[in-house]
Amino acid sequence: xxxxxxxxxxxxxxxxxxxxxxxxxxxxxxxxxxxxxxxxxxxxxxxxxxxxxxxxxxxxxxxxxxxxxxxxxxxxxxxxxxxxxxxxxxxxxxxxxxxxxxxxxxxxxxxxxxxxxxxxxxxxxxxxxxxxxxxxxxxxxxxxxxxxxxxxxxxxxxxxxxxxxxxxxxxxxxxxxxxxxxxxxxxxxxxxxxxxxxxxxxxxxxxxxxxxxxxxxxxxxxxxxxxxxxxxxxxxxxxxxxxxxxxxxxxxxxxxxxxxxxxxxxxxxxxxxxxxxxxxxxxxxxxxxxxxxxxxxxxxxxxxxxxxxxxxxxxxxxxxxxxxxxxxxxxxxxxxxxxxxxxxxxxxxxxxxxxxxxxxxxxxxxxxxxxxxxxxxxxxxxxxxxxxxxxxxxxxxxxxxxxxxxxxxxxxxxxxxxxxxxxxxxxxxxxxxxxxxxxxxxxxxxxxxxxxxxxxxxxxxxxxxxxxxxxxxxxxxxxxxxxxxxxxxxxxxxxxxxxxx
Ligand code: C2O
Ligand code: CU
Ligand code: CU
Numbered sequence: 001x002x003x004x005x006x007x008x009x010x011x012x013x014x015x016x017x018x019x020x021x022x023x024x025x026x027x028x029x030x031x032x033x034x035x036x037x038x039x040x041x042x043x044x045x046x047x048x049x050x051x052x053x054x055x056x057x058x059x060x061x062x063x064x065x066x067x068x069x070x071x072x073x074x075x076x077x078x079x080x081x082x083x084x085x086x087x088x089x090x091x092x093x094x095x096x097x098x099x100x101x102x103x104x105x106x107x108x109x110x111x112x113x114x115x116x117x118x119x120x121x122x123x124x125x126x127x128x129x130x131x132x133x134x135x136x137x138x139x140x141x142x143x144x145x146x147x148x149x150x151x152x153x154x155x156x157x158x159x160x161x162x163x164x165x166x167x168x169x170x171x172x173x174x175x176x177x178x179x180x181x182x183x184x185x186x187x188x189x190x191x192x193x194x195x196x197x198x199x200x201x202x203x204x205x206x207x208x209x210x211x212x213x214x215x216x217x218x219x220x221x222x223x224x225x226x227x228x229x230x231x232x233x234x235x236x237x238x239x240x241x242x243x244x245x246x247x248x249x250x251x252x253x254x255x256x257x258x259x260x261x262x263x264x265x266x267x268x269x270x271x272x273x274x275x276x277x278x279x280x281x282x283x284x285x286x287x288x289x290x291x292x293x294x295x296x297x298x299x300x301x302x303x304x305x306x307x308x309x310x311x312x313x314x315x316x317x318x319x320x321x322x323x324x325x326x327x328x329x330x331x332x333x334x335x336x337x338x339x340x341x342x343x344x345x346x347x348x349x350x351x352x353x354x355x356x357x358x359x360x361x362x363x364x365x366x367x368x369x370x371x372x373x374x375x376x377x378x379x380x381x382x383x384x385x386x387x388x389x390x391x392x393x394x395x396x397x398x399x400x401x402x403x404x405x406x407x408x409x410x411x412x413x414x415x416x417x418x419x420x421x422x423x424x425x426x427x428x429x430x431x432x433x434x435x436x437x438x439x440x441x442x443x444x445x446x447x448x449x450x451x452x453x454x455x456x457x458x459x460x461x462x463x464x465x466x467x468x469x470x471x472x473x474x475x476x477x478x479x480x481x482x483x484x485x486x487x488x489x490x491x492x493x494x495x496x497x498x499x500x501x
Contacts, residue, residue, distance in 0.1 A: 040145050046101040048077035051092065052108040053115055053159070053173055058090050060235055064209045066090075068172035069111060071157075076106075089233030091199060092157065092175025097148045099181035105144040109136050114161045115168060116142060119177060120293060121155035121275055121456045123424055126477030132162035133387050133478075149474070150426075151349075151454070152184035153277030154197075154249040154295040162385065162494075166224065166255050166486035170203070170213050172233065174253050184278060187345050190247045196239060198313075200290070200329060201253045202226030202322075221376045222416065223256025223292075223485040225322040231330045238310070238331045244338035245301040247272070252290040255486040258320040258417060258459070260448055261329065262287040264312035270344070273297035276426035276454025278349040287316055289448035291419035291459040293484040296450060299344050305334045319441040320417050351453065354469050356430050358401055365403035365467060366393070370418050370460060370483070370493075371410035377491045378418075378483065384492035390478060394497045401471045408460045409435055415462035418488065422497075423479040426454035427470035438463025457484055472499045 051073045057065040071092030073083045078101075083093040097103060109115050114137055118130030124146040127134075136142045155177040159168040176197050189195070203226040204212040214224055230236075252259060263269060268284040275295050288296060305311065313329040356362060373379045383391065396402060404427075406420050415438070429451035434442050442461050449459065460466045482494030 040102050040104065044102055045104045045145070046078055047082055047097065048075075048104045048106075049082065049095070050074050050076055050106045050108065051117065052110050054110045055112075056090070058088065058234075060090075060230070061209050066205070066209050066211065068211070069168060070172045071175055086197075086232050086234075090172035091233035092173070094175060094197060095157070095177040097177065097179050099148050099150065099152065099179055101148045103144070103146055103148060107136070107142045107144065109138055109140055109142075111168075112138055113164065114138070115159045115164075115173070116161055117144070117157050118160040118423075119146075119155065119157050120421075121150070121153070121295075121426070122146070122177070123149045123426070123474065125475045126424075126479060129423055129479060130160045131478065131480060132160055135161040148179055150179050151277035152179050152181040153273055153275070154178055154251060154297055156251055156253065156293075156295070158253075162387065163490050166490045167213050169253070169486055170224070170255055171211060174199070174201075176249070176251060178249070179277075183349065187348065188342070189272075190245055190342060194244070195247045195249070197232060197249045197251070198330065199232050199251045199253045200259060201230045201233070202257045203228055203230055217376055220487045220491055221378075222321050223487045225257055226254075229327070229329060236330060237328075238333050240335045241302050241332045242336045242338035243302050243305050243307065243334050244340060245299060245303065245342050245344065248298040248300050249295065250290060250298060251295045252292050254292050256292060257322055258292070258318070258419075258445070259290045259329070260287050260316040260318040260323065260445055261290055262314055262316050264314050264328075267311075270299040270301075271296050271450055272299050272344075272348055274450060274453040275456045279453040280349055280351050281346060282344055282348065283450065283452060285448055285450065287448040288450060289445045289459060291417065291457065291484070292486070293419060293421055293457045294455075294459070300332070301344070302332060302334050303338065303341065307334055307337055309334050316444075318444040320445065353428055354401055354471060356403060356467075356469050359403045359469060360397075360400045361402050365405040368404060368406045368420075369410050370406060370408045370420070372414065378488045378493040380482075380493060380495050383495060385482075385494040386496070388478070388496075390496040390498035394495060396472045396497060396499055398472055398476055398499050398501050401469065403430070403467050403469055405465060405467045406458070406460045407465050408462055409465060416485075417462060418460050418493070419457050419484040420460055420466075420481065421457040421484040422468075422470065422481045423456075424475065425470055425472065426456055427458075427468040429455055429458050429466065430469045431467040433465045434461070435463035475499060476501050
């Protein structure tokens, strides 16, 4: 097998205390499939990190600690502040990168099963994308090299071994990756203590405070839902804030739950960024719909609120699985008057958007039917995941602009929402059509969909057809597209697409 061979050539076992790494240049290791993956020499990397996946224990509640799997990291080269550890959290360190940096990451798998890290949302060569065929065994190391080409924004990283992504994320393996760039820096948006990550995950715990991951066929089909919320990998019920604006970086890091987020007092929600970074202009919504893997950055202005008051972020009742009741996500306690006032810029960025008319398949977009197949399993166009294969209709040309259409209208089976994710690129959401028969279920969430800006994950609601516009830039090779309901993904609602020259 071409891949297992090339993989081995730049993996070195870390057992037996051997610590000298022989790094083959990635280009020669991966042959012509690696696209334009750069092979850096030591002098050329700006940032070099080590990330390990390890079993550990954290104190989430009083009483017994919770056994977790987590990423820990250290900086080998570059500023120490590249990694920001969240205290008392099982989440991996927040990785801060600057656009343009050359990065090398050594991933050490210290779990008792195979794993691999995927940088969700980043535009990287296939050798650095964390495809499941690249998963490494316990005790092995995988070396990633890539250049940060993405806009400033909120990205994240998580495991991607086939069939085990859901349980591994659930056990705690996930972290934020924040890209900074000079365009965004100029805006002087709230920084440091005023730039708050809010990673939302739901979990079930057993009576001994341990994660309980259900595995019944029903759980697999619906996606796994918890009954307790963790914020940033801990029980964070309240953030202490000043009466001033904050940037909140929301990530739905849940396996399957979709949130309909709103302020408890009914104030409008102001969104400044989506998956792929800043919007052109801030937009406001009564509520926002955040599906698994999606990010939205909010401008949360607590100025004018009196010290001692509290504002809750809630999830409203909605039509998605587990969404029957309203519940609290977290709360902000205004504890101090702020002296500094910062204003929300009315122009955040200038987006260079594509025109759907220029798509090579504008007349007949590529179709992806999201369907239920035999034995209550989800698939795409009737196909389940195949590790090394992309079908003929899953080949795209490097440089082409295409329209992809996801159809959640399949057959007579039941319909569920599917957050569809495409690896390696950001796309525009250009069109939604809802079958009128599903309009009732649709209404509770559709007002919260934010389609402006750049995205790597789009929620396709029951009865809906959604079109996205995407250009296959820079890298040839094999990349994934899949449902980011992790139970759906694990059961094979995932396929490869191949970018050819
Ligand atoms: Cu978060 Cu394959 O992705
Ligand atoms: Cu991804
Ligand atoms: Cu799905």
